[in-house]
Amino acid sequence: MEFFTTALGHVLTLGPLSAMTGSTLLGVFIGALPGLNPVMAIALLLPLTYSMDPLVALAMVAGIYNGSMYGGAIPAILLRIPGTPASIATTFDGFPMADKGEASKALKIACWSSAVGGIASAVALMTMGPLLARLTLFFGPAEYFWIAIFGMASVGVMVGSDPVKGIMAAVLGLLIGTMGIDNLSGQARFTFGQTWMLGGLDLIVVLVGLYALPPVLQLAEKADLRGLSAAQLKLADAPFKPGELRGLIPTWLRASGIGIGVGILPGAGGNIAAFLSYNAAKNASSDPESFGKGNPQGVAAAECGNNADNAASMIPALSLGIPGNVVAALVLSALTIHGLQPGPQLFHQNPVLVGGFMVEMLLTSVLIFALGGAVATRVFAQFQRLPGVLLVPSILILMCVGVYVINGRPVDLWVMLGAGIAGYLLEKVNVPLAPIILGMILGPMAEQSVRRALLISRGDATDLLTRPISAGLAIATLLVILWPVVKTLRRRRAARA
Amino acid sequence: MKLKATILGMSALVALAAPALAEYPERAIELTIPAGAGGGTDTSARKLAILLEEKLGTSIAILNVGGGGGSVGASQFMQAKPDGYSLFATWNSPITTVPQVQNVAYSLDSFTPIASTSETAYTLCVKADFPAATGEEFLAELAANPGKYTYGNDGIGGTMQLAAERIFQAKEIDAIAIPFGGAGETLQNFLGNHVDIYGGSISTVLPYVETGEAKCLLVTSAADVPALPDASGLESLGLGDKETLLWRAILGPKDLDPAIVEKLAAVIDEAVNDPSYVEFLATKGEVPNVVKGDALGDRLQSEYDALAEVSKRLGL
Amino acid sequence: MEKRQDIALGLIFVGIGIAAAWMARGYSGASGTYPMVLGVILALFGGTVSIKAARSGRTEARRLIDAPGHFFTTALIATAYVALVVPLGFYTASVLLMLALPLALGFRRLGYALIVALVFMALIYLVFSVLLEKPLPREAILSILGAGA
Numbered sequence: 001m002e003f004f005t006t007a008l009g010h011v012l013t014l015g016p017l018s019a020m021t022g023s024t025l026l027g028v029f030i031g032a033l034p035g036l037n038p039v040m041a042i043a044l045l046l047p048l049t050y051s052m053d054p055l056v057a058l059a060m061v062a063g064i065y066n067g068s069m070y071g072g073a074i075p076a077i078l079l080r081i082p083g084t085p086a087s088i089a090t091t092f093d094g095f096p097m098a099d100k101g102e103a104s105k106a107l108k109i110a111c112w113s114s115a116v117g118g119i120a121s122a123v124a125l126m127t128m129g130p131l132l133a134r135l136t137l138f139f140g141p142a143e144y145f146w147i148a149i150f151g152m153a154s155v156g157v158m159v160g161s162d163p164v165k166g167i168m169a170a171v172l173g174l175l176i177g178t179m180g181i182d183n184l185s186g187q188a189r190f191t192f193g194q195t196w197m198l199g200g201l202d203l204i205v206v207l208v209g210l211y212a213l214p215p216v217l218q219l220a221e222k223a224d225l226r227g228l229s230a231a232q233l234k235l236a237d238a239p240f241k242p243g244e245l246r247g248l249i250p251t252w253l254r255a256s257g258i259g260i261g262v263g264i265l266p267g268a269g270g271n272i273a274a275f276l277s278y279n280a281a282k283n284a285s286s287d288p289e290s291f292g293k294g295n296p297q298g299v300a301a302a303e304c305g306n307n308a309d310n311a312a313s314m315i316p317a318l319s320l321g322i323p324g325n326v327v328a329a330l331v332l333s334a335l336t337i338h339g340l341q342p343g344p345q346l347f348h349q350n351p352v353l354v355g356g357f358m359v360e361m362l363l364t365s366v367l368i369f370a371l372g373g374a375v376a377t378r379v380f381a382q383f384q385r386l387p388g389v390l391l392v393p394s395i396l397i398l399m400c401v402g403v404y405v406i407n408g409r410p411v412d413l414w415v416m417l418g419a420g421i422a423g424y425l426l427e428k429v430n431v432p433l434a435p436i437i438l439g440m441i442l443g444p445m446a447e448q449s450v451r452r453a454l455l456i457s458r459g460d461a462t463d464l465l466t467r468p469i470s471a472g473l474a475i476a477t478l479l480v481i482l483w484p485v486v487k488t489l490r491r492r493r494a495a496r497a
Numbered sequence: 498m499k500l501k502a503t504i505l506g507m508s509a510l511v512a513l514a515a516p517a518l519a520e521y522p523e524r525a526i527e528l529t530i531p532a533g534a535g536g537g538t539d540t541s542a543r544k545l546a547i548l549l550e551e552k553l554g555t556s557i558a559i560l561n562v563g564g565g566g567g568s569v570g571a572s573q574f575m576q577a578k579p580d581g582y583s584l585f586a587t588w589n590s591p592i593t594t595v596p597q598v599q600n601v602a603y604s605l606d607s608f609t610p611i612a613s614t615s616e617t618a619y620t621l622c623v624k625a626d627f628p629a630a631t632g633e634e635f636l637a638e639l640a641a642n643p644g645k646y647t648y649g650n651d652g653i654g655g656t657m658q659l660a661a662e663r664i665f666q667a668k669e670i671d672a673i674a675i676p677f678g679g680a681g682e683t684l685q686n687f688l689g690n691h692v693d694i695y696g697g698s699i700s701t702v703l704p705y706v707e708t709g710e711a712k713c714l715l716v717t718s719a720a721d722v723p724a725l726p727d728a729s730g731l732e733s734l735g736l737g738d739k740e741t742l743l744w745r746a747i748l749g750p751k752d753l754d755p756a757i758v759e760k761l762a763a764v765i766d767e768a769v770n771d772p773s774y775v776e777f778l779a780t781k782g783e784v785p786n787v788v789k790g791d792a793l794g795d796r797l798q799s800e801y802d803a804l805a806e807v808s809k810r811l812g813l
Numbered sequence: 814m815e816k817r818q819d820i821a822l823g824l825i826f827v828g829i830g831i832a833a834a835w836m837a838r839g840y841s842g843a844s845g846t847y848p849m850v851l852g853v854i855l856a857l858f859g860g861t862v863s864i865k866a867a868r869s870g871r872t873e874a875r876r877l878i879d880a881p882g883h884f885f886t887t888a889l890i891a892t893a894y895v896a897l898v899v900p901l902g903f904y905t906a907s908v909l910l911m912l913a914l915p916l917a918l919g920f921r922r923l924g925y926a927l928i929v930a931l932v933f934m935a936l937i938y939l940v941f942s943v944l945l946e947k948p949l950p951r952e953a954i955l956s957i958l959g960a961g962a
């Protein structure tokens with residue numbers, strides 16, 4: 001603990017403090033603007049930081065990362081456009097809340113939940129990092145396969161009114177996930193002879209199209225020429241009722257645990273954490289029917305889960321030198337450029353820097369409390385005062401610029417447009433969109449791990465079940481699928497009795 | 498300063514009509530990297546770009562185009578204008594290895610070689626309790642137990658796999674290749690005992706050699722590597738001609754003006770040998786290695802031919 | 814539930830599934846099996862959707878598009894924007910979009926639209942071109958001016 005106090009002393013100086021404040025604000029903006037995402041922002045900003053004091057540079061990473069995970073919730077709640085893939089689950093209940101006139105309450109819950117998740121995760125990073133990192137080593141290809149399957153079981157909560165269509169959407173997502181070069185055989189799949197498709201369809205490009213374009217088109221259909229007046233915005237502060245916060249605590253605890261658990265596994269990530277937390281909250285609820293119709297617990301679970309993933313995802317990177325996601329890889333790359341060698345000795349090489357970064361992950365989460373709410377209501381919500389017909393081209397341009405800078409190729413814009421129009425029509429015929437994205441995220445993970453596992457076991461499929469952790473995960477998957485069924489049956493029996 | 502550079506860039510754009518080489522570069526250069534942000538190639542290129550910006554007096558914008566083992570970025574870059582304002586920072590695999598296993602639209606002729614920057618060997622490592630202590634014993638153990646051991650590598654048909662298979666073919670070894678997404682993932686599975694042998698870059702595994710958890714017994718370079726005293730170079734095993742390295746280079750689009758190539762090669766040479774860059778490379782287990790212009794083209798060609806032979810025998 | 818729409822939807826997915834399975838036929842080893850199975854499953858689910866819709870008696874009207882006029886205008890202008898953003902350059906095309914789209918949707922306060930457009934483009938310029946130095950499609954108008962000078 002001693003080095004944390006030393007590190008704290010270094011962090012609480014003008015440079016890192018102002019960098020944290022500025023970058024948390026910036027992160028909220030980046031997360032909130034559809035098309036911009038934290039990975040891109042950090043990748044673009046890091047080179048500017050190579051010549052800076054590393055603690056200032058890392059403060060910027062921490063702020064952008066934590067801020068943006070919360071920022072994604074703002075358009076998710078106000079416009080039903082998730083700002084990042086991790087905030088898809090936030091739209092499920094956040095937008096219905098806003099629809100009921102509770103936008104302000106939803107934003108506040110998102111803000112508190114993000115901060116709580118971020119703090120819990122940072123505490124885990126600071127106290128149990130090396131221990132948790134060793135734990136991740138027990139997860140081989142067979143275990144990863146089951147995690148992916150476990151994640152897909154959570155598709156159950158998002159299939160909507162028509163399960164057949166929901167599963168159909170998930171299968172479509174899985175199929176999209178197979179596009180591009182197959183890493184295990186070098187086979188190009190569904191690339192139609194196009195070189196740019198060798199890398200598959202970019203998740204962000206599809207997400208922006210699928211999720212942001214339909215609401216924009218609907219906004220255009222309304223062709224609102226005046227914009228909302230201040231009174232119509234309904235953003236009066238919504239104080240928590242007594243007991244309301246306490247009611248969220250179990251959800252926060254659960255979501256933090258899930259977020260940290262998913263976060264420490266390299267390659268899993270915040271997108272899955274939010275879905276799993278949401279699913280867990282719904283399963284635990286005494287009133288699962290109210291989810292998807294504006295239940296504050298849903299917003300709390302999703303937002304807490306995606307922020308709890310953040311600091312935890314740094315655990316394998318800082319303790320083992322294994323980057324679990326792109327942001328962690330960028331942090332390691334920044335540390336390398338500043339002359340450190342990632343690996344188990346990293347902490348001992350420079351406790352002030354590594355400990356300082358951990359402290360910064362904690363402090364930027366705390367900053368979300370202070371800054372998040374005001375940014376959402378004072379700035380973003382105010383955009384709704386612009387006439388809708390002006391918002392439409394503005395969001396379109398943001399989407400295009402965000403998509404274009406990912407790979408610098410115009411064809412991605414067409415992919416986005418195509419995905420958007422498909423998304424618009426699919427929603428109209430009651431095909432939910434979230435399973436498509438979930439399939440795209442989990443499909444490659446499931447396929448590659450199962451094939452790797454079979455290569456290792458020389459084709460023996462029983463290996464997928466005989467290893468203790470795999471078996472545990474398989475049983476957990478079964479429970480997640482069966483639990484809602486059992487619950488419904490029990491309730492029916494109770495109703496009859 | 499950034500603003501100024503941009504304005505300069507804009508006004509340079511207006512004056513584009515008359516390209517005068519003497520003034521090259523007069524606006525921002527776009528550097529395409531065929532890999533995602535944060536990886537080894539990306540970090541090396543970004544660090545080098547900082548030095549090049551200083552020496553060229555212009556800004557360098559970096560564009561990461563990952564996917565397809567580098568072939569997506571290479572194909573996209575192939576279409577760039579050869580005006581000297583589009584450059585390509587790659588490692589050897591997308592150019593010499595990937596075309597062996599994928600149907601790509603580019604060939605060696607699609608690029609103008611400018612200069613290579615650094616190189617490093619791949620290494621094969623095992624856990625401390627593995628029944629071998631030298632490179633020779635390691636290969637003997639593998640040869641004596643065909644099909645028993647699994648080795649992790651950076652993806653099917655990647656340079657790492659071909660580097661290992663070149664050696665295995667020469668010694669008639671049958672080990673099972675398990676392709677992962679990158680050295681980090683391979684390391685995770687190696688440390689967790691999911692694969693027996695780590696195959697990948699030196700810098701990733703180096704900390705675990707220092708803690709004694711891993712022992713690296715073989716490197717894919719002809720010479721030994723100072724950072725890994727237990728590892729045998731191929732020369733000492735009589736396999737000197739099977740050397741396969743990981744190296745990085747800056748290329749231009751086809752038909753780039755030779756005067757620009759020469760100017761860039763000279764500046765890259767200077768930047769790579771800058772003490773701060775050499776030191777940075779050392780932390781990653783790499784050494785500076787500058788081969789310029791046509792000599793670089795010959796190097797690419799001979800590596801391409803050698804790997805074509807290996808992959809044909811592997812049936813890839 | 815609109816009957817005809819669901820029948821069509823199911824058939825489209827059957828088509829995608831069969832096409833995918835057919836294409837996956839030629840892929841080597843395990844890399845082909847998985848997408849082929851997925852294609853078949855997709856086709857089966859698509860078929861289920863169609864059959865369920867065909868057998869259900871009720872048909873409730875469900876409009877695919879609420880305001881077709883505005884929808885098609887927007888979709889068309891957005892498509893034109895994507896097509897023009899490279900030849901015209903990013904900023905030129907974007908300013909045009911910010912003026913043309915509101916106008917087409919019935920907005921008549923051009924001055925207001927212009928101010929919003931300019932402020933917005935200035936912000937984008939500051940973030941992407943100045944701070945992040947990201948190359949965006951180049952402005953054709955600059956080259957024309959340059960060539961003329």
